[in-house]
Amino acid sequence: MKPIVVIGFLGTQLDSGKGSGRWEKWRPTLSLTQHPHMAVARMELLYTPRHQALAELLKADIAGVSPETAVNLVPLAIEDPWDFGEVYTRLYDWARAYPFDAGREQYWAHITTGTHVAQICMFLLAESRILPAVLAQTSPPRRQREGDPGSYALIDLDLSRYDAIAQRHAAEQRDAVAFLKRGIATRNARFNALIDEVERVAVRSRAPILLVGPTGAGKSFLARRMFELKKARHQMSGAFVEVNCATLRGDGAASSLFGHRKGAFTGAASERAGLLRSADQGVLFLDEIGELGADEQAMLLMAIEEKRFYPVGADREVTSDFQLIAGTNRDLREAVAAGRFREDLFARINLWTYELPGLAQRPEDLEPNIEHLLAQHAHETRRGVRFNAEARTAYLRFAQGPDAPWRGNFRDLSASITRLATLAEGGRITEPLVQAEIARLRWLWAREDPSARAATTEVDLDALLGAEQAAALDLFDRLQLEAVLRVCRQSRTLSDAGRKLFQASRAARSVVNDADRLRKYLAKHQLSWDRLVA
Numbered sequence: 001m002k003p004i005v006v007i008g009f010l011g012t013q014l015d016s017g018k019g020s021g022r023w024e025k026w027r028p029t030l031s032l033t034q035h036p037h038m039a040v041a042r043m044e045l046l047y048t049p050r051h052q053a054l055a056e057l058l059k060a061d062i063a064g065v066s067p068e069t070a071v072n073l074v075p076l077a078i079e080d081p082w083d084f085g086e087v088y089t090r091l092y093d094w095a096r097a098y099p100f101d102a103g104r105e106q107y108w109a110h111i112t113t114g115t116h117v118a119q120i121c122m123f124l125l126a127e128s129r130i131l132p133a134v135l136a137q138t139s140p141p142r143r144q145r146e147g148d149p150g151s152y153a154l155i156d157l158d159l160s161r162y163d164a165i166a167q168r169h170a171a172e173q174r175d176a177v178a179f180l181k182r183g184i185a186t187r188n189a190r191f192n193a194l195i196d197e198v199e200r201v202a203v204r205s206r207a208p209i210l211l212v213g214p215t216g217a218g219k220s221f222l223a224r225r226m227f228e229l230k231k232a233r234h235q236m237s238g239a240f241v242e243v244n245c246a247t248l249r250g251d252g253a254a255s256s257l258f259g260h261r262k263g264a265f266t267g268a269a270s271e272r273a274g275l276l277r278s279a280d281q282g283v284l285f286l287d288e289i290g291e292l293g294a295d296e297q298a299m300l301l302m303a304i305e306e307k308r309f310y311p312v313g314a315d316r317e318v319t320s321d322f323q324l325i326a327g328t329n330r331d332l333r334e335a336v337a338a339g340r341f342r343e344d345l346f347a348r349i350n351l352w353t354y355e356l357p358g359l360a361q362r363p364e365d366l367e368p369n370i371e372h373l374l375a376q377h378a379h380e381t382r383r384g385v386r387f388n389a390e391a392r393t394a395y396l397r398f399a400q401g402p403d404a405p406w407r408g409n410f411r412d413l414s415a416s417i418t419r420l421a422t423l424a425e426g427g428r429i430t431e432p433l434v435q436a437e438i439a440r441l442r443w444l445w446a447r448e449d450p451s452a453r454a455a456t457t458e459v460d461l462d463a464l465l466g467a468e469q470a471a472a473l474d475l476f477d478r479l480q481l482e483a484v485l486r487v488c489r490q491s492r493t494l495s496d497a498g499r500k501l502f503q504a505s506r507a508a509r510s511v512v513n514d515a516d517r518l519r520k521y522l523a524k525h526q527l528s529w530d531r532l533v534a
Helices: 022-024 051-066 082-098 116-127 163-180 189-204 221-232 253-256 292-307 332-339 343-349 363-381 388-400 410-423 432-443 450-455 460-467 467-471 475-489 494-501 514-524 527-533
Strands: 004-009 040-047 070-075 106-109 132-139 152-156 209-212 240-244 285-288 323-328 352-357
Touching: 004 132, 040 051, 040 527, 051 070, 082 116, 106 116, 106 163, 106 209, 116 132, 116 152, 152 332, 163 189, 189 209, 189 221, 189 352, 209 221, 221 285, 221 323, 221 352, 253 292, 292 467, 363 410, 363 494, 388 432, 410 432, 460 467, 460 475, 475 494, 475 527, 494 514, 514 527
Parallel strands: 004 040, 004 106, 040 070, 106 132, 209 323, 209 352, 240 285, 285 323
Antiparallel strands: 132 152
């Protein structure tokens, strides 16, 4: 058993007494050294200098009943023992300088003595492991008898040691993750891992967060859910303020964000607080932050770093303590390289960066999202709607296939399901309705510049394989290879392309490795993913 080291404050009332009568009363600090089957190797006795005499008397009494206990008197210059800031600072500084050796000794933080403020400080330092100690609470005997040390209890604040508490924390985290995902059981491993980390960051950090992803991928929704999660845990008292920076133009941009004083410019008939001050103690979500002008970027950097800024036309600073969540569908690294975005601002908001995959990169999540949207429609209209079996199969085959780019992401999907649910007769979505909706979606996505689409999907087999090898291909093999390569060109990763190409047969396979299957197909034609995307 490791030697026991007790750390505790001198009890100026409970440990007091000078005459022989002191031995007839229970004294908590002394009692810790009187248990016959528990030896205290060392005691760090904390006290204020004006109680020096009592500390020395107690040290002598401990030597009389437990000569094997070494007592170190530790004076702390505390003027007001009820001042939390002063007590915590003195105790913190002492703990930081103390040579703890948890591998060779065990430490008990005695919390029976000292003011309530001192006890709270001991608790906080032990909970944060600055004091690597368990809490020790002593109690007097039921009947006061000389020499009876009473009892003691130990409390270990390492929550991982308590299975029931650990299970509650795990359940709370699962609930928080489900909340961030809107309760939808997503099946995409990448997205699930992303949300797991976002949950931890959301409840532990107030640093800026950058959400990257295409329009409609859910950046605004996730930002609001993070705010609501923090609000539910009483980590924020302010509001969620959202603005699309693409709508901020000209002289009004700085005024909208930072406010202005009355008369700052023509038309400024009254003072305006601005969005940053409206987000005080809350979250400011700046979507499309890459659209901000150079002046606004400089002002925002100061506001993030120092929590203060000048409203337009003002000569006196104002303050606002907000958390920034930024969104962008652009690669800000390219904007920094091109000089369109400040490098120092990018560095400041790039501490936590999360790339939200678009719907086309999460085909396995289409089905649970469809179910969620149908349930939402039923709640709003009080009219339940369901697919019949043939319609569901047809819709999912198209939605998860290479012909469904979902350029508007969840906005496109939400609009599509709303149309189907609205047109469904008798609460059933039939195959003719699905085929009409597929035609509508094809028309919607065909409105982009066809030359731009061709440029990204065009396949030149002569350049990839060499003219001689390409000419040796049968027409069947040539058409099949060109179709596969077009899907690859439209995909972000090898795994993404594999999912699109082999989606229909996934359910029939016990082992799913679409990426390996596609890799072997490409290798048969002396092609690799790296060579193809290059």
